[in-house]
Amino acid sequence: MSPDPDQAQAVQQPGGNLYAPITMTIAESRDETYDVRTLRLQFPGETERAAFFEKYRVGMFGLYGVPGAGESAFCIASPPTQDQYIECTFRKAGRVTTALCDREVGQAITFRGPYGNFFPIEQWKGKNIVFIAGGIALPPIRAVIWNVLDRRDEFGRLTIVYGARTVADLVYKHELQQWQKRKDVKLILTVDPGGETDDWKGEIGFVPMVLEKAAPSAENAVAVVCGPLIMIKFTLLPLKQLNFPDAHAYTTLENRMKCGVGKCGRCNVGSLYVCKDGPVFTIEQLKNLPQGDL
């Protein structure tokens, strides 16, 4: 498999320090769950903002950091159509994400990016899109959803199947309510059995089964699946039964990364660098990767 020629070209100032981040200011901070937070980040100036949005396509990722703690890679959770800021959503899991959580509105963090490839949404114009997400994997899909919603006329029917372990684990609850109210989006929420609350009105069951039941049509449609690897694997069967071709189903991989630019050598799956050849892959590509490296 060769690298995607559509992939964003390297963007680097000649003679510049490849690893030097810019300093972003936290404009807003929201707790999504007990351990998941969203930060809205403001660029230091118009030059940096313009340079970022010239490159940024939905699906790309960045490295967010706090000097003294380090950097961590995760997706850019806001779409290029909202071009005055970026957002990121992350779970407090280690040293860097704890330091990021400790930063308050008005304080700074470091940022490098955008890096990696992107969802080819320009090829999806006029198509129906089925979004399937589990748990903390909604952020990359959320960026696509808003990108599409901000250009609503260009796309067909939108179906979102989103599930989490428990109601408390659902992220972007405020936006889920907005999407629920919209007539031009079909949102199906689910929680794992036992994860429901007394007033839960959504589905109860695992994402692949809820998808099977919802049975969105594969005709003129693409699917976008993000979640833990195990969820992706179990979603492949209903997608196949619904006749989604592997080449029209997309996912993102979130391997451990350090450099983000194809040097440090740890994110590879087989001969592909997730940071350069991904993080977006079709299911067709995913199936051709050495499965034991995923």
Add this chain to the structure above:
Amino acid sequence: MKLIDANKLTALAAALARAGYRVVAPVEDSGVVRLKEWAEGAAIRTGAVPVNSAKDFLFPPSEIIGRWDLDGDDFMPRDVQPDAPKTVLLAVRPCDAAALALLDTVFNWDYKDDFYNARRQAVTVVPMVCTAADEQCFCTSVGGAPDATAGADAMLRPADGGTRFILEPLTDKGNALLDAAGLALAEGEAAADPPVEIARRFDVEAVTEWLSRNFESDLWPALSLACLGCGACAYACPTCHCFDIQDEATRRESVRLKNWDSCGFGLFTLHAGGHNPRPDQTARWRNRVMHKFSYIPERFALVGCTGCGRCARVCGAGMSMSEVCRLIADETKKAPTHES
């Protein structure tokens, strides 16, 4: 031709140091021959392959790539420049120089790493033709040779039965170095000694071909049994280039470091969520072999190994890349392909 007596290499080093070069050469240090900055009085030891490779001076074990002043919750970035003094890598090995093609490619194939590039531009590479080899040497199996000039700016050729060296310039950098050496070199004639003969141990193309269809093979557990998962092989390797990025802070300052890392370590690929794509040493060793002999050939049309044999020399557990490659090559002879 330019000549220097074999016992006068230190005079050459001294002349180059006077001319402003940082001289890196094989010297003995606590019983181990290593490449390090030469200092007046140190003997240059050409008889053994140094324990470290020349990559240490292009991609050091630990390098500062970011720096911030800290003031409570505030931080202010400070400019960081690569530390790239004009350097000669003197009497390194052809297998060191051969590794530069891969390092140049990895650090420049898309984004450009200016820390590497600044050091690379400042370096003049002067390998010595090998007239002796040990059991671990296998450059000829991976496209190299004991007298290969790839990556070299000038060559030191042992001559007249090892009593002198011919110093032969190959590039502008090499010519500049000869000029700088001045009177340390004599003009004269000498007969170059033949390079050592190193038998080919395996067919590298057969290895690459086998790897391309054997990610899942029963052979991997057996090939990796002895590996105990340290980084000795990767750190001694002239082509291994994996690194970690870590911050180190005091109350007033934080630095961001690019530290060597190895795919042999268990934490290398561990996700924050707990999943590890390579959960055991079998998977990690497979990645090491695959990277060198399948992924790099596929991606960059190079072989990720120069046959220096350092990995086997330093391994405390008796692992050997050439033995593994030979076993894989044997496998291809045993089992003609059923596919296609």
Add this chain to the structure above:
Amino acid sequence: MDVDRLRQDAAAVLADGRARMVIGFRDRAGDRVPAFITDAEQAGELLYDEACRQNLAAYLKKAELKRFRPVAIVARPAVMRSLVLLAAEAQVADEDVLVLGVSDDQEYHGILDLAATAALLNEKYAEMPHDPDLVKRIEEISAMTPEERSGFWTEQFARCTRCYACRAACPMCYCTQCIVEKNVPQWISTAAAGHGNYAWNIIRAFHLAGRCTECGACEAACPQGIPLMLLNVVLARDVEEEFGVKVGYDAEAEPVIGSWREDDNEDFIR
């Protein structure tokens, strides 16, 4: 040494199922490298001589080898002590391991279980003197001023690349997450330089105080030739003098580092 008896015993324990794997040594072009024998017919590959210095007990920590237990391990006295100590630290059970015992002067001791191994150690190897060359160097270093001594070690540790070959080679370094990898908080600087190298090597030595059986595998595995045994022997000697314990002789003994006594001679710990 009677290598034939070693080979016969290896074949026998594999054939009758007492062991599913024998870990010993083989020759590879003059090098002594580990051999992993699962088939009695391959036991002829085994050999043993004074060049076999790796501590094969380190393979007990390797996850992929757990399915081959019980394993029979070719062990010299220092390695036997590692195995007894691993049992004392509850890392192996009696039924996990057999020993094919060899002495440092090439005598073959036959097939031993851990109890018989401990008995042999107490009977024949109760007095294992510290390496006299090491003791001499330790005395030289002890005679230095603190500044000189600090300078000596700074120079030694400067060469450390943090490859952790010492940790990998040591059977007692079995932590699933080593302190050097803990980063909340970051105890030890990750840079392969200066105080981080110093801290790493000293902390590892301290974690082996009262646990090192002086097999020498860490020092032998160090590509940079750092004299790690100078540290280990000093600490082993201190533990002997302060606690009256020589480790690796009693699988029931409480580890020095993991136990305390009411009559401890340090006031602060009571």
